[in-house]
Each structure stands twice: as structure tokens, then as C-alpha cells.
Amino acid sequence: MKFTKMQGAGNDYVYVDCTQNELKNVSEVAVAVSDRHFGIGSDGLILIKKSDKADFFMEMYNADGSQGSMCGNGIRCVGKYVYDNGLTDKAEITVETLSGIKTLQLYPGSDGKVKTVRVNMGAPILQPEQIPADIHAFKNAEILKNVDRLVAQPISVDGKDYEVTCVSMGNPHAIVYLDKNVDLKAFELEKIGPMFENHPAFPDRVNTEFIQVCDSENLNMRVWERGSGETFACGTGACASLVATVLNGLCNDTATLHLLGGDLKITWDKKENTVYMEGPAETVFTGEWLLKEEN
Numbered sequence: 203m204k205f206t207k208m209q210g211a212g213n214d215y216v217y218v219d220c221t222q223n224e225l226k227n228v229s230e231v232a233v234a235v236s237d238r239h240f241g242i243g244s245d246g247l248i249l250i251k252k253s254d255k256a257d258f259f260m261e262m263y264n265a266d267g268s269q270g271s272m273c274g275n276g277i278r279c280v281g282k283y284v285y286d287n288g289l290t291d292k293a294e295i296t297v298e299t300l301s302g303i304k305t306l307q308l309y310p311g312s313d314g315k316v317k318t319v320r321v322n323m324g325a326p327i328l329q330p331e332q333i334p335a336d337i338h339a340f341k342n343a344e345i346l347k348n349v350d351r352l353v354a355q356p357i358s359v360d361g362k363d364y365e366v367t368c369v370s371m372g373n374p375h376a377i378v379y380l381d382k383n384v385d386l387k388a389f390e391l392e393k394i395g396p397m398f399e400n401h402p403a404f405p406d407r408v409n410t411e412f413i414q415v416c417d418s419e420n421l422n423m424r425v426w427e428r429g430s431g432e433t434f435a436c437g438t439g440a441c442a443s444l445v446a447t448v449l450n451g452l453c454n455d456t457a458t459l460h461l462l463g464g465d466l467k468i469t470w471d472k473k474e475n476t477v478y479m480e481g482p483a484e485t486v487f488t489g490e491w492l493l494k495e496e497n
């Protein structure tokens with residue numbers, strides 16, 4: 203199996219071109235390649251496939267083999283992959299995902315290879331019926347007049363009360379705010395992250411973003427991803443966090459999210475009700491993975 207290891211803001215996946223060949227036992231392969239000691243080392247596996255509705259189809263798997271429906275950093279790398287490898291010569295492409303078709307604007311550098319990608323991530327999902335059933339308390343009635351819903355509810359994690367704002371970008375995110383005086387780098391994400399991920403309030407598990415508001419245009423973020431643990435960045439998480447923070451009245455419609463692996467610029471165009479994400483996409487290396495013989 204020929205593969206390309208790519209990363210976007212440090213969120214790294216193994217990419218396989220499946221436009222001509224089919225890959226079997228994909229979940230098992232995802233677990234094996236993702237292992238940072240016995241495998242290639244990644245946050246998961248992404249297959250690039252043909253689509254009859256869009257230019258390409260993206261299929262993503264977390265490091266534990268579970269399938270995700272959307273991946274923001276991944277879709278930028280898919281854009282770079284198909285352009286750099288000559289699968290398209292268009293600078294604007296559409297990519298079908300399990301949560302709809304996204305449009306990507308590819309920006310090549312002077313070497314003709316894609317450097318950054320801007321993605322129309324679609325509308326954030328705020329309706330309660332589309333998020334976990336038992337998180338149904340709403341706050342800030344003023345905001346509710348202008349947008350569909352803001353969902354926030356205190357939940358108790360590890361004996362402490364937190365308030366989460368839930369936004370879906372085609373996959374579920376719980377956004378938690380931390381005080382400015384918390385040392386985000388020293389924050390015990392490995393301990394607290396799995397408790398959010400597996401909290402009974404989220405029967406399908408959840409991606410959790412821990413946000414510190416620096417000012418109205420800058421947010422710091424660490425993320426614990428469902429199925430992959432801590433990652434250096436999460437594109438859908440950055441979009442969900444921007445939307446949540448706008449709804450909570452704490453930042454502008456455009457802000458830069460500072461993540462462990464780099465920055466993502468996110469805009470919520472409220473007129474269109476569309477979220478745009480812009481950020482880097484890089485190739486790390488290519489190689490061949492020896493698939494286990496099937497018995």
C-alpha cells in the first residue's frame with residue numbers, strides 16, 4: 203500500500219490514493235499505521251476516493267479505527283494531495299465527505315505545489331435535535347434571537363463543574379473555556395480529555411476543545427479528539443470553537459486559533475451562515491506499507 207504522510211497544523215494522517223484501488227480492512231489498517239511506535243505514526247488514516255457527486259471523496263478514520271465524518275485539517279491535505287499529484291489541475295475543487303460536499307480553494311506557491319487551502323466548511327449545526335439528547339439547556343436569550351440556538355450546560359467532570367457549548371461541524375464538538383490564568387501547556391489534558399470524550403452526556407463520544415480567549419481576534423486552543431486523543435490541531439474543532447466563542451460574545455466573526463501545531467484562520471460569515479477555514483497543508487514523506495497477507 204503506497205501512502206503519503208501529510209500534516210495540517212501538526213494534525214497528521216496517512217493518506218492513501220484509493221481512486222484506482224480498493225483498500226480492505228480499513229479500520230484495522232488505520233489502527234496499525236497510526237501507531238507511533240510500531241506503525242507509521244499518525245492521528246489516523248484518510249482515503250482519497252472517486253465521487254459521483256464531487257471531484258473527490260474523503261473517507262477518514264481515527265487512530266482507534268473508528269470512522270469520523272469530517273476532518274478539517276485532513277480535507278486541506280486532500281486538496282494538496284490531488285493537486286500536487288496531478289489528479290486535478292483545478293485550483294477550486296469539491297470534496298464529498300460523510301457530512302456533505304465541501305468546496306476548497308487551493309493556493310499553490312511559486313514551486314507549483316499547494317501551500318495553503320481555504321475551505322468552505324458549511325453551516326455550523328446548533329439545533330438541539332442534532333446534538334446529544336441530554337444537553338438541552340440554552341443560555342443567553344439575546345443571542346438566541348439572532349441565531350438558531352446556543353447550547354450550553356454545566357456538566358460535572360472529575361468532580362468539577364464545567365460549562366460546555368456544543369457545536370457540530372458535521373462532527374460533534376464540546377467547547378470548554380479556561381481562565382486566562384490557567385497554564386494551557388501544563389493543563390492535564392490527558393487526564394481530563396478522556397473523561398469528556400466518554401462522558402454519558404455524549405453517547406457517540408465527543409471531540410473536546412479547551413479554549414482560552416486572548417482577545418477578540420485570538421484564541422488559544424488544545425484539543426482532545428474522539429478516537430485519537432490529543433492532536434496538535436483540529437480543523438473542525440477550530441471552526442466549532444470560533445462559532446461557540448462568537449455566540450458567547452467573546453470574539454469577532456474572524457479570529458485566529460492558535461493550536462499546538464500552528465495557526466488556523468476561521469471566519470463565520472453570518473449572512474451566508476458559512477464557516478471558512480484557512481490554513482497550511484504539508485507533505486512529510488511517502489512510503490510503502492506492507493499489508494499483512496490475508497489468510
Ligand SMILES: N[C@H](CCC[C@H](N)C(=O)O)C(=O)O
Pocket residue numbers: 213264269270271272273274275276373374409427428429430433435436437438439
Ligand atoms: N482532526 C479533525 C477532526 C477529526 C474528528 C474525529 N476525531 C471525530 O471522530 O469526529 C479535523 O481537523 O477536523
